[in-house]
Amino acid sequence: MRVVIIGGSFGGLTAAYELRKxxxxxxxxxxxxxxDKFVFIPSLPWxxxxxxxxxxxxFDLRRxxxxxxxxxxxxxxxxxxxxxxxxxxNAGDVSYDYLLIATGSYLEFEAIPGLGPQGHTQSxxxxxxxKQAYEAWQRFLKDPGEIVIGAxxxxxxxxxxxxxxFMVDTYLRxxxxxxxxxxxxxxxxxxxxxxxIAGLGTSRRSMEDEFADRDIKAITNAVIDEITTDVIKLKSxxxxxxxxxxxxxxxxxxxxxxxxxxxxxxxxxxxxxxHYRHVKFENIYAVGVAVAMMPPEHTPVPIGVPxxxxxxxxxxxxxxxxxxxxxxxxxxxxxELQVICFLDMGNEAVLMSASPVLPPxxxxxxxxxxxxxxxxxIFERYYLWKMRRGIxxxx
Ligand SMILES: Cc1cc2nc3c(=O)[nH]c(=O)nc-3n(C[C@H](O)[C@H](O)[C@H](O)COP(=O)(O)OP(=O)(O)OC[C@H]3O[C@@H](n4cnc5c(N)ncnc54)[C@H](O)[C@@H]3O)c2cc1C
Numbered sequence: 001m002r003v004v005i006i007g008g009s010f011g012g013l014t015a016a017y018e019l020r021k022x023x024x025x026x027x028x029x030x031x032x033x034x035x036d037k038f039v040f041i042p043s044l045p046w047x048x049x050x051x052x053x054x055x056x057x058x059f060d061l062r063r064x065x066x067x068x069x070x071x072x073x074x075x076x077x078x079x080x081x082x083x084x085x086x087x088x089x090n091a092g093d094v095s096y097d098y099l100l101i102a103t104g105s106y107l108e109f110e111a112i113p114g115l116g117p118q119g120h121t122q123s124x125x126x127x128x129x130x131k132q133a134y135e136a137w138q139r140f141l142k143d144p145g146e147i148v149i150g151a152x153x154x155x156x157x158x159x160x161x162x163x164x165x166f167m168v169d170t171y172l173r174x175x176x177x178x179x180x181x182x183x184x185x186x187x188x189x190x191x192x193x194x195x196x197i198a199g200l201g202t203s204r205r206s207m208e209d210e211f212a213d214r215d216i217k218a219i220t221n222a223v224i225d226e227i228t229t230d231v232i233k234l235k236s237x238x239x240x241x242x243x244x245x246x247x248x249x250x251x252x253x254x255x256x257x258x259x260x261x262x263x264x265x266x267x268x269x270x271x272x273x274x275h276y277r278h279v280k281f282e283n284i285y286a287v288g289v290a291v292a293m294m295p296p297e298h299t300p301v302p303i304g305v306p307x308x309x310x311x312x313x314x315x316x317x318x319x320x321x322x323x324x325x326x327x328x329x330x331x332x333x334x335x336e337l338q339v340i341c342f343l344d345m346g347n348e349a350v351l352m353s354a355s356p357v358l359p360p361x362x363x364x365x366x367x368x369x370x371x372x373x374x375x376x377x378i379f380e381r382y383y384l385w386k387m388r389r390g391i392x393x394x395x
Pocket of ligand 1: 006007008009010011012032033034035041042043044045075076077078102103104105124125126157159160254256287288289290307308309310311312340341342
């Protein structure tokens with residue numbers, strides 16, 4: 001059998017290693033990625049402030065994959081032809097018996113005029129963006145002023161916006177420049193601490209207290225109309241001046257999914273069943289940010305459910321084990337997703353865990369401590385070490 005994976009990040013790489021563990025060498029595994037590097041995305045907010053070097057948070061995919069007997073193709077998937085079992089790439093067609101899609105999302109900056117690194121705001125969503133944000137931050141430090149940080153309508157990732165606003169606050173306090181930089185946080189969430197998952201325990205109160213404590217103004221239910229060189233215009237009519245802005249953009253599925261009939265929903269996210277198998281195409285699986293997840297509640301401004309690295313890995317392991325089970329004619333499995341993540345603030349961090357991810361939950365935890373900041377720092381090193389070696393064990 002031939003198993004093809006698209007995407008070389010948390011979802012794709014975990015699935016590739018997991019499949020290799022479960023399938024004999026007679027079964028060929030190929031990973032296609034348009035990026036030949038694995039990037040530890042959770043560290044990008046640190047890169048944007050100069051707390052981490054870009055080269056410390058990446059590794060080349062080729063060596064670990066090839067050493068495990070997994071073929072690597074550095075190519076962009078352009079579309080999938082499910083009837084023919086073919087992935088069309090810019091470097092030729094790749095045929096498959098089973099396909100696993102882990103392509104994450106497309107960052108839709110063009111949905112809002114002036115948004116993003118090609119417009120007037122920064123992003124920390126890719127390594128290139130984080131590097132560019134670092135340059136902008138250096139310029140800002142020489143000539144400080146108003147700061148706006150947040151997440152746009154249609155975003156489905158809020159944690160990094162919170163991390164960035166707290167870290168920027170911590171940074172400026174350390175150099176005694178916080179008084180020169182009023183900070184506003186704008187978010188499409190209905191309230192602070194919603195996070196796209198209808199909150200987590202006391203997250204609303206905790207975040208409101210944290211913002212008050214740090215003197216950060218917050219605007220919720222925000223819809224951005226337009227961004228000019230130094231002003232963010234909201235639909236409410238409010239105008240926010242800025243010298244430095246970092247806004248998480250709307251997310252949608254990647255073009256390869258959007259351009260394949262019946263593969264994704266109208267936003268390009270892939271509907272799957274409890275086995276992470278496509279609801280229509282029986283030999284296609286999808287994991288991670290690429291997957292469609294129903295929001296837990298209606299919100300005045302549309303937002304998506306975030307899928308963390310930890311959630312993505314759980315999905316990848318379940319999907320890989322189900323592909324192997326199908327090939328070996330074993331029973332398939334499914335499991336409720338859990339979440340554990342650390343929201344860093346530069347000096348401290350908040351541990352957030354929930355099981356299951358969406359309410360009602362059996363258990364959850366939200367706790368702030370300086371130790372969690374160091375846990376996050378150490379976890380990055382450990383994670384990069386284990387992924388270079390093909391270890392998919394989850395803490
Ligand atoms: C700034 C930021 C901070 C975060 N912090 C945390 C955190 O602290 N903790 C946490 O748990 N999660 C965090 N997350 C979420 C975490 O990064 C995601 O859950 C994770 O990256 C999802 O992995 P994925 O494999 O689904 O997709 P992605 O990481 O988006 O990877 C997609 C992969 O597919 C490839 N690809 C895309 N399109 C194509 C194509 N057409 N052809 C070939 N290859 C393609 C890309 O190159 C990439 O390799 C953060 C996210 C961001 C943006």
